[in-house]
Amino acid sequence: MSDYRITLLPGDGIGPEIMTVAVSVLKCVGEQLDVQFEYQDALIGGAAIDATGTPLPDETLAACKESDAVLLAAIGGYKWDTLPRHQRPETGLLGLRAGMELFANLRPAKILPQLIDASSLKREVIEGVDIMVVRELTGGIYFGQPKGIFATETGEKRGVNTMVYAEGEIDRIGRVAFETARKRGKRLCSVDKANVLEVSQLWRDRMIKLAEEYPDVELSHLYVDNAAMQLVRYPKQFDTIVTGNLFGDILSDEAAMLTGSIGMLPSASLGASGPGLFEPVHGSAPDIAGQDKANPIAQVLSAAMMLRYGLDQPEAADRIEQAVMHVLDAGYRTGDIMSDGMKAVGCRAMGEALVAA
Amino acid sequence: MSDYRITLLPGDGIGPEIMTVAVSVLKCVGEQLDVQFEYQDALIGGAAIDATGTPLPDETLAACKESDAVLLAAIGGYKWDTLPRHQRPETGLLGLRAGMELFANLRPAKILPQLIDASSLKREVIEGVDIMVVRELTGGIYFGQPKGIFATETGEKRGVNTMVYAEGEIDRIGRVAFETARKRGKRLCSVDKANVLEVSQLWRDRMIKLAEEYPDVELSHLYVDNAAMQLVRYPKQFDTIVTGNLFGDILSDEAAMLTGSIGMLPSASLGASGPGLFEPVHGSAPDIAGQDKANPIAQVLSAAMMLRYGLDQPEAADRIEQAVMHVLDAGYRTGDIMSDGMKAVGCRAMGEALVAA
Ligand SMILES: CC(C)[C@H](C(=O)O)[C@@H](O)C(=O)O
Ligand SMILES: CC(C)[C@H](C(=O)O)[C@@H](O)C(=O)O
Numbered sequence: 124m125s126d127y128r129i130t131l132l133p134g135d136g137i138g139p140e141i142m143t144v145a146v147s148v149l150k151c152v153g154e155q156l157d158v159q160f161e162y163q164d165a166l167i168g169g170a171a172i173d174a175t176g177t178p179l180p181d182e183t184l185a186a187c188k189e190s191d192a193v194l195l196a197a198i199g200g201y202k203w204d205t206l207p208r209h210q211r212p213e214t215g216l217l218g219l220r221a222g223m224e225l226f227a228n229l230r231p232a233k234i235l236p237q238l239i240d241a242s243s244l245k246r247e248v249i250e251g252v253d254i255m256v257v258r259e260l261t262g263g264i265y266f267g268q269p270k271g272i273f274a275t276e277t278g279e280k281r282g283v284n285t286m287v288y289a290e291g292e293i294d295r296i297g298r299v300a301f302e303t304a305r306k307r308g309k310r311l312c313s314v315d316k317a318n319v320l321e322v323s324q325l326w327r328d329r330m331i332k333l334a335e336e337y338p339d340v341e342l343s344h345l346y347v348d349n350a351a352m353q354l355v356r357y358p359k360q361f362d363t364i365v366t367g368n369l370f371g372d373i374l375s376d377e378a379a380m381l382t383g384s385i386g387m388l389p390s391a392s393l394g395a396s397g398p399g400l401f402e403p404v405h406g407s408a409p410d411i412a413g414q415d416k417a418n419p420i421a422q423v424l425s426a427a428m429m430l431r432y433g434l435d436q437p438e439a440a441d442r443i444e445q446a447v448m449h450v451l452d453a454g455y456r457t458g459d460i461m462s463d464g465m466k467a468v469g470c471r472a473m474g475e476a477l478v479a480a
Numbered sequence: 481m482s483d484y485r486i487t488l489l490p491g492d493g494i495g496p497e498i499m500t501v502a503v504s505v506l507k508c509v510g511e512q513l514d515v516q517f518e519y520q521d522a523l524i525g526g527a528a529i530d531a532t533g534t535p536l537p538d539e540t541l542a543a544c545k546e547s548d549a550v551l552l553a554a555i556g557g558y559k560w561d562t563l564p565r566h567q568r569p570e571t572g573l574l575g576l577r578a579g580m581e582l583f584a585n586l587r588p589a590k591i592l593p594q595l596i597d598a599s600s601l602k603r604e605v606i607e608g609v610d611i612m613v614v615r616e617l618t619g620g621i622y623f624g625q626p627k628g629i630f631a632t633e634t635g636e637k638r639g640v641n642t643m644v645y646a647e648g649e650i651d652r653i654g655r656v657a658f659e660t661a662r663k664r665g666k667r668l669c670s671v672d673k674a675n676v677l678e679v680s681q682l683w684r685d686r687m688i689k690l691a692e693e694y695p696d697v698e699l700s701h702l703y704v705d706n707a708a709m710q711l712v713r714y715p716k717q718f719d720t721i722v723t724g725n726l727f728g729d730i731l732s733d734e735a736a737m738l739t740g741s742i743g744m745l746p747s748a749s750l751g752a753s754g755p756g757l758f759e760p761v762h763g764s765a766p767d768i769a770g771q772d773k774a775n776p777i778a779q780v781l782s783a784a785m786m787l788r789y790g791l792d793q794p795e796a797a798d799r800i801e802q803a804v805m806h807v808l809d810a811g812y813r814t815g816d817i818m819s820d821g822m823k824a825v826g827c828r829a830m831g832e833a834l835v836a837a
Contacts, residue, residue, distance in 0.1 A: 208678075208681070211675065213675045213676065217676070243601050243602055243605040243712055243713055243714070244600050244601055244602065244712075245600055245601065245602055248600040264621075264643060264677065265676055267640075270677075270678050271678050272678050272679075272681065272682050275646070279646050279647050279648060280646070280647050280682060281644055281645065281646045281647075281682075282644065282645050282646075282677075282678050282679030282680070282681065282682030282683065283624075283642060283643070283644045283678065283679055284642070284643045284644075284677045284678055284679045285640060285641070285642050285643070286621060286640070286641045286642070286643065287638055287639065287640045287641075288638065288639050289632070289636050289637070289638045289639075290636050290637050290638075291636060316726070316729075318568065318570045319570065319574070319622055320621065320627075320639075320641045321565075321627050321628050321629050321639050321640065321641055322627075322629075322639030322640055322641045323639070324565070324629065324639060325629050325637060325638075325639030326639065347729070347730055348729045348730050348732075348733040349733065351708065351730045351731070351733050351734040351737075352733045352734060352736070352737035352742075353737075354734075355600055355601075355712065355734060355737045355738060356600055356737050356740075357600070369673070372673075372704070372705045373704055373705050373708045373730060374708070375705075376705040376706065376708055376709045377708040377709060377711075377712060377734065379709070380708075380709035380710075380712045380713050381712060383713075385709075
């Protein structure tokens with residue numbers, strides 16, 4: 124019997140209600156497979172600001188580092204949008220990524236056959252799309268120095284951020300990407316802006332160098348503007364994508380939206396060692412918080428990713444993913460993915476259906 | 481009778497053949513409206529590298545600055561991709577933008593009713609889409625200092641680029657965007673990453689300030705990741721978009737590809753005074769160069785944009801745009817936009833049809 128310590132970060136908005144569902148699903152699969160979870164709740168984002176004045180209390184970071192995995196729901200809301208930067212919910216999330224050294228962010232964009240009609244793309248374009256975006260998460264322009272708003276001699280203000288990657292940072296995310304591609308379709312597309320940016324030139328040079336170690340993986344390159352186009356034009360051409368923090372932010376969201384149902388998509392953030400962080404791609408949806416309307420599936424699939432990538436419990440992950448397919452086949456739908464002839468359910472009822480499955 | 485000096489930059493790949501078509505269309509409309517064009521050809525991109533060793537010869541920049549408008553076709557090709565950065569075709573284009581101080585890039589993404597089926601998006605999602613992206617073109621991370629690849633003390637290399645905007649740069653592109661929105665649907669969406677980047681925070685602050693001068697225009701804000709999603713999800717929500725150089729590069733290409741026919745899309749780059757630069761959104765397509773397969777319509781519509789925004793000849797611009805609609809209504813299609821039951825034509829024949837119309 125295995126025993127894991129999980130830190131739960133329910134966060135803001137719909138976070139707490141979808142987290143409740145994920146925990147009930149974990150409980151169920153744990154009982155079946157004799158896996159035990161010990162939970163510890165911690166504060167992050169707006170909830171942490173309200174309680175402690177800071178979006179990432181020291182205790183939260185410490186608790187996360189000491190656990191076997193961290194399950195996060197969602198952060199942010201209008202209420203905290205006007206606070207100074209160091210007090211914003213997003214700053215807490217960035218601090219958590221940096222503090223846990225989670226440099227590799229895996230964001231799958233996979234279309235489920237049951238939900239093809241939710242996509243804004245034509246059926247023949249979106250059918251069968253299964254993309255994994257591997258995004259660098261602790262470097263690039265998100266963290267580069269110098270940054271800030273500075274006054275020039277004339278008194279005019281200048282805003283500055285720095286996009287920087289060192290060879291070592293590129294290599295370690297590159298390796299994760301090649302390994303990931305190896306377990307999938309063996310095709311890796313590296314996205315950069317090497318025709319304009321020196322930092323991208325270094326990125327491309329290193330990817331080409333790394334490719335020598337992975338002769339079984341086919342490496343290609345696209346400029347980020349072209350990648351944004353190709354995702355819309357013909358997304359099936361992609362298997363695994365690797366890119367920097369900012370381009371990954373943009374492209375993984377674009378890829379996710381191709382599926383039409385971001386309420387379904389989980390993500391994993393991993394470091395070299397130590398616990399990983401698992402969270403849905405969608406946000407905290409403050410407008411529907413507490414109304415039992417949220418779709419808990421991305422949160423539940425994030426728990427599955429936690430089992431697969433964080434705790435090495437693939438069997439448990441499989442069971443959860445099968446339960447999701449089962450519930451969708453049975454016609455259960457929350458409002459965001461509702462279509463004609465399906466059974467409309469709320470967040471709680473969807474959770475019950477998942478546990479039953 | 482008006483007389484204009486136009487610098488033509490045919491460039492590389494399909495550039496020369498589509499430029500020939502645009503010039504024949506200009507000749508035709510000029511005769512009708514008693515407008516005369518004096519042309520001067522100049523070298524840029526790969527063609528300039530081959531002839532002179534540099535992608536932007538001094539004479540080219542001088543010629544462009546002295547003319548009333550510049551019409552560019554396309555630059556680049558595999559042949560020059562492995563040259564050092566300062567000798568690449570792209571570097572010539574960036575030098576031209578900077579040298580002519582073309583800080584405002586207007587990129588329309590408008591769906592033509594005749595070509596709706598070319599889009600990968602569902603008809604009901606794409607029908608009626610008419611977006612204008614106003615992209616800052618001479619600042620941001622494309623030009624910010626420091627930039628380069630530097631060795632650290634340990635000998636490890638670091639790639640660095642700097643995203644920087646000063647208030648004055650933001651204000652001048654902001655004004656162009658508000659003026660543009662005012663002439664269109666009066667809705668302006670400013671795209672940034674203000675939840676993470678200080679440079680974006682300054683950008684947003686200035687846009688909010690500028691909005692006071694344009695009470696008739698409705699200003700909204702989106703983070704760039706969300707904008708990339710919203711373009712796919714529901715592009716009709718957008719009227720005019722304003723954003724920085726890098727985000728504009730990505731989003732204008734994504735928006736263009738929504739239409740499914742980037743062989744149809746022109747663009748304009750304008751400065752505070754002095755001549756503008758007009759060019760198609762698509763690239764130089766070296767794989768089909770010289771085979772009479774290229775679609776010249778984006779180039780022809782770029783000539784129309786030149787007449788409208790560069791030379792203040794709206795009547796001539798209207799006539800060209802009407803000719804394009806006429807030819808499409810009559811069923812003429814180049815290979816890239818061909819569909820069942822239409823008349824397949826090459827580049828030259830499309831040009832003749834346009835002149836006839
Ligand atoms: C909330 C924000 C800081 C974050 C990011 O930009 O990384 C989010 O967009 C994401 O992609 O997880
Ligand atoms: C060729 C390249 C330098 C250029 C850019 O990035 O600006 C192109 O992508 C564009 O959008 O005009």
